[in-house]
Amino acid sequence: QVQLVQSGAEVKKPGSSVKVSCKASGGTFSSYTISWVRQAPGQGLEWMGRIIPILGIANYAQKFQGRVTITADKSTSTAYMELSSLRSEDTAVYYCARDRSPGDSTGFDIWGQGTMVTVSS
Amino acid sequence: EIVLTQSPATLSLSPGERATLSCRASQSVSSYLAWYQQKPGQAPRLLIYDASNRATGIPARFSGSGSGTDFTLTISSLEPEDFAVYYCQQRSNWPEILFTFGPGTKVDIK
Numbered sequence: 001q002v003q004l005v006q007s008g009a010e011v012k013k014p015g016s017s018v019k020v021s022c023k024a025s026g027g028t029f030s031s032y033t034i035s036w037v038r039q040a041p042g043q044g045l046e047w048m049g050r051i052i053p054i055l056g057i058a059n060y061a062q063k064f065q066g067r068v069t070i071t072a073d074k075s076t077s078t079a080y081m082e083l084s085s086l087r088s089e090d091t092a093v094y095y096c097a098r099d100r101s102p103g104d105s106t107g108f109d110i111w112g113q114g115t116m117v118t119v120s121s
Numbered sequence: 122e123i124v125l126t127q128s129p130a131t132l133s134l135s136p137g138e139r140a141t142l143s144c145r146a147s148q149s150v151s152s153y154l155a156w157y158q159q160k161p162g163q164a165p166r167l168l169i170y171d172a173s174n175r176a177t178g179i180p181a182r183f184s185g186s187g188s189g190t191d192f193t194l195t196i197s198s199l200e201p202e203d204f205a206v207y208y209c210q211q212r213s214n215w216p217e218i219l220f221t222f223g224p225g226t227k228v229d230i231k
Contacts, residue, residue: 035220037165045157045165045208047220059217062122095164100176106212106220107155107170109177114164 002027004034004096004112011118017084020115022096029053029077033099035108036070036081038092046092050099051079086119093117123147123213125223133231140196142226144209149189153212156185156194159225160205168207169194196228204230 007021022034035050049060053072060068064083072079079096093114100109124147134140144154152172157165167176169185172192182197196203209223 037222044225045159045210045222047210047222050218050220059219061219097165100167100170105171106153106210107167107176108157108165108210109167109170111164111166 002029002098002110004098004110006094006096006112006115009116009118011120012086014087014119014121016086017082018086018117019080019082020094020096020117022079022081022112024077024079024098029072029074031102033102034070034072034079035097035099036068036079037095037097037108039095039114040089040092043092048081048094053077053079083117086117088119091117091119122219123150123211123221125209125211125221127207127209127223127226129226130224131227131229133229134199135231136199136201138199140194140199140203140228142194142196142207142228144187144192144194144223146190146192146211150211150213152188153214154185154187154192155210155212156183157208157210158203158205159208165208199228204228 036048051058051070058070069082096112097108098110100107126145128143154172156169159165173185206225208225
């Protein structure tokens with residue numbers, strides 16, 4: 001049974017960057033896409049971008065273009081999300097999530113436990 | 122960008138009642154729609170994928186329907202553990218694969 005285990009909570013200054021990791025254990029990593037989704041306190045879910053680890057190809061929501069970078073290390077089955085130029089509005093829980101199928105389908109069936117990122121001066 | 126609208130924002134019901142949640146897309150998403158349940162302090166849980174398919178381990182009281190722009194999640198008889206927030210999510214394939222979520226519907230106890 002695949003699990004996604006994320007890195008721990010972070011506190012960052014405005015203008016800095018944060019890099020969150022998401023390690024897959026117990027199953028295949030590279031065949032599935034990994035997305036990053038964030039949730040500000042008391043708010044809804046917001047998709048940020050995704051990566052196909054086997055190809056190393058990522059794409060991003062327009063809102064985050066130029067500020068987010070998603071990468072993957074196949075050798076360690078770990079995906080990363082780096083967000084730069086942080087501002088207070090980036091304070092949120094950041095989740096990684098796996099597509100349930102590598103094919104033509106939709107639905108994220110496995111989620112990480114979430115990483116709280118707090119941006120504060 | 123395809124925008125999803127969910128209604129109602131809040132649904133107040135009693136255990137045993139039927140819940141009907143709506144999700145409308147600003148343009149057709151075919152059947153590329155999923156539903157999630159989220160409880161406080163927890164990650165979302167996939168309920169329905171591709172509009173009408175229950176995910177692994179999801180009870181039969183949850184069902185999804187619709188295609189194109191109008192979708193419905195039905196909970197046939199609410200159990201105490203079903204009181205939560207529900208989100209729909211769509212996938213668009215052109216010019217690249219992108220996802221968006223709806224704003225959510227909170228199902229609370231009447």
